[in-house]
Amino acid sequence: MLGFAIRRSDDRATAEEAVSETFLVAWRRLDAVPDEPLPWLLGVARKVIANQRRAAGRRTPDGPLVPLEAVADPAPGAGIAELVADREAFAEAFAALSPADREVLALVNWDGLSPKEAATVLGCTPATFYLRLHRARRRLLKELEARGHSFVERAAGPVTRPRTDATEARP
Amino acid sequence: MNNGNDDIKRELRRLDPVAPGELDGAAETDAAAGMLARIVATDPDAAAGPAPADQRPALPEVDVPRRRRRPLGLALGAATAVAVAVLVAVLALSGGGSEEDHLSAALDAAGARAAAAPSAAGAKPFTYLKTREISVRTTDADRRSWNVDQSTTREEWVTPDGSGRLRIVAGPSRFVGSGDRVEWEGAGRPQFLTLGFGGRTEDRWISAGQLRGRVVSLPTEPGALAVRLTEEAADEGGEGPLAAATLQLVAEDLRNPVASPELRRALYQAAKRIPGIEYLGEVTDPDGRNGVGIGVTSSNAGYPQLYSMIFDPDTSQVLATETTALPGSGADEPAGPTLLRATVYEEAHGTHSLSEKEGTWLSGFEPSAYRDQGGSDYLIYRVPDGVGTD
Numbered sequence: 001m002l003g004f005a006i007r008r009s010d011d012r013a014t015a016e017e018a019v020s021e022t023f024l025v026a027w028r029r030l031d032a033v034p035d036e037p038l039p040w041l042l043g044v045a046r047k048v049i050a051n052q053r054r055a056a057g058r059r060t061p062d063g064p065l066v067p068l069e070a071v072a073d074p075a076p077g078a079g080i081a082e083l084v085a086d087r088e089a090f091a092e093a094f095a096a097l098s099p100a101d102r103e104v105l106a107l108v109n110w111d112g113l114s115p116k117e118a119a120t121v122l123g124c125t126p127a128t129f130y131l132r133l134h135r136a137r138r139r140l141l142k143e144l145e146a147r148g149h150s151f152v153e154r155a156a157g158p159v160t161r162p163r164t165d166a167t168e169a170r171p
Numbered sequence: 172m173n174n175g176n177d178d179i180k181r182e183l184r185r186l187d188p189v190a191p192g193e194l195d196g197a198a199e200t201d202a203a204a205g206m207l208a209r210i211v212a213t214d215p216d217a218a219a220g221p222a223p224a225d226q227r228p229a230l231p232e233v234d235v236p237r238r239r240r241r242p243l244g245l246a247l248g249a250a251t252a253v254a255v256a257v258l259v260a261v262l263a264l265s266g267g268g269s270e271e272d273h274l275s276a277a278l279d280a281a282g283a284r285a286a287a288a289p290s291a292a293g294a295k296p297f298t299y300l301k302t303r304e305i306s307v308r309t310t311d312a313d314r315r316s317w318n319v320d321q322s323t324t325r326e327e328w329v330t331p332d333g334s335g336r337l338r339i340v341a342g343p344s345r346f347v348g349s350g351d352r353v354e355w356e357g358a359g360r361p362q363f364l365t366l367g368f369g370g371r372t373e374d375r376w377i378s379a380g381q382l383r384g385r386v387v388s389l390p391t392e393p394g395a396l397a398v399r400l401t402e403e404a405a406d407e408g409g410e411g412p413l414a415a416a417t418l419q420l421v422a423e424d425l426r427n428p429v430a431s432p433e434l435r436r437a438l439y440q441a442a443k444r445i446p447g448i449e450y451l452g453e454v455t456d457p458d459g460r461n462g463v464g465i466g467v468t469s470s471n472a473g474y475p476q477l478y479s480m481i482f483d484p485d486t487s488q489v490l491a492t493e494t495t496a497l498p499g500s501g502a503d504e505p506a507g508p509t510l511l512r513a514t515v516y517e518e519a520h521g522t523h524s525l526s527e528k529e530g531t532w533l534s535g536f537e538p539s540a541y542r543d544q545g546g547s548d549y550l551i552y553r554v555p556d557g558v559g560t561d
Contacts, residue, residue, distance in 0.1 A: 002197060003189040020206050027210050090182045100452045109183040123270040125467045127475040127497040130450050131508050135454065138177065 001166035003044050004111050021048045039113065039120035044122060087120050101136035108133060173508035274450035275443060277463050277484060282428040282439035295521030297335070300327045304511040305457055307347060315358040317351035318509075336525050338374045347509075385398040386424050391433040393440035400424075402440060411494075413476035414467040416443050418492070421445075422480045425489045428519045435487065440478075456481045456491035457513050468497070477508070491515045500558035 001022065005015035022045040026033055034040050094102065107118035118128035197203060225228070243484075292298045304323045304515045311317060329335035346352045390396050404416035421442050425435055442448060442465060451464030466479030475497040494512040 003194055006189055009186070016202075020210070022206070022542050024210050024213070027213065037504055091186055098453055105183060106187075110179055110187040110189070124449055127477060128451065128466070129476060130497055131495065132452060134508055135452075139384070153426070 001038075001041060001045065005045055005049060007047070007106060007110055009052070014052060016110045017059065018045055018048045018052060028114070038119075039117040042111070042113075042121045043123065089147040089149050093140055093147055093149075096143045097136065099140055101139055104129070104136045105140065190447075194427050200493070214337075214455045253394070253474050267451070268491075269500070270450050273452075274448065274465060277450060277465070278439045281463075281482055281484055281487045282436040284485070285435035285439060286432045288432060288487060290431055290519040291519050295523055296331065298327075299331045299520055299522040299523055300329070300426065300428060300516075300517060301518040303517060304517040305510070305515065307509065310355075313358040314353045317354040317358075318347040319351070320345050320347050328522065330525075336376055338372070386427045386430045386434060389424065389434055389548045391437045391478050393437045393444070395442040396434075397441040411476075411478060412467065412471050414447050414495075415465040415469060418442065418448070418465075418467060418478060418480055422489045422492045422516075425482070426516045426519050427485075428521060439487070451477075451479055454479070454481050457489070457493070457510070457515050458517075460490050461491045466493075472496075476511070486510075488519075489516055 001017060001019050005018040005022075006012060009015040022050060025044050025048070028043060032040075032051060056171070094105075097105075103122075104118070107113050107117065111118075113121065113130050115133060116126045118133075119126040121130065123146055124132075292485060301406045302325050306321045307318050308321055309318050324337045326340075327335055344430045346355065390399060400411065400420045402415050403472050404413055404420055421438050424430055425438050430438070439503075445467065447467045447469075448465055449467065451466050453461065454464035455461055460481075460483070462483050464479045464481050464482040466477050468475055470476070477497055478494075479493050479495065481493070482488065483490055492514045493510060496509040496511050498508070
């Protein structure tokens, strides 16, 4: 919960405040808390944080700041200069996404939620979340390509294709 | 860095402002315990009554036992602040409003734009609408299966009485992906079915009232309009869910060149009332145009399908409608959604001629007036000698 709030707040104190408020809401609405509480709680936290931002009159920032520690963390065998450039480009590409796309990617990759749980947080259906996740990944790839990087999505394995016209079956 | 999805996930996680292990043990700190103690010391029934509406998650309420103490993962301990500074607002998520808020805001804005825009038909005597229909067809043979994307361009020239000319050109087919070609070749390269594949052109005259004349009789009060559209969708009795059919009518009416600004605004408002309608965010249509999507999902077909409408929020113009097959909700790594069908709206405007767009192909084609023995007036579309479909 705190990690979720930190990722979406201006500072640690505000994040802690949001967590406290979220649990207070849950306490007042115990009958509404489902058996699997985490997605529900994160959904409440998301609204609490939005209220905090509105109350503080804060504007939505344009994008993330890149942690120098992350950029400069070399991997064995990799050239530092190249690695730093790659990671800067990746962070820039991520920052160039819409807030909605960043949220979809963060829920899965940072908050560690399953698509079903993430859908609950956003208040949409799992099917819709899948679609958003796919599109967010695609747009991230486009941003990376625009910066000259060659991340490629894993080739799709065999899939069961939905049949659209049964009359087309042939012997 | 080209190892695909794993690389992307790794790099995304590297951007996480919360470092791995940073919050370990935070839930067991004195600060966390103190906060929890303060919360449970309040009377949940008397403390503040129901939570403010904007703090209620848009979730179905589920009955649960009055209280089971759960480890709530309260995490308020010490941790390095490096990541906090990083992220300050990595997300700062568009105000964090609910899905309903996004849906309502998007449709309100589009409706306002629609109300301020003049009718697309203008003062011209005829209207012209060009759409491209995309259909992905699956063929099975010899235990193999492949998808072919079939495109058809449809043009309508409509007169004030709703009659008009309809021209349909079937475009070339193509395999959806390289894997589809492999499957087809593995099956021995069987011939495609003739219908709908390859070049084909139809050109015919449609009698009065058949082409999009209905919008002039639609109410412009959103509630009444929503009811009317739902009834019409039900009358059509298509295979898909009623909500999807209603959304399709909304899209078609929005793109009708003779739809008034008042009606177009009402259509965006009526779309809010479609059961299960969801905000899909920024999307791209099959022509690569950016827009905003709304849609409904259904599993009527045996697997999840999304029926969506994409519109340009800046102009209020509908760009496309799509039907997309979605993966099931069980796997963490879904295969990509598969576009099954789409209607791409390419042009909609007034025109002075029923052959204006076609240049020489229909040079000299104009309808002539005809009155039958019963006194009804018709426009007759005469095909000159020597001209046929290609």
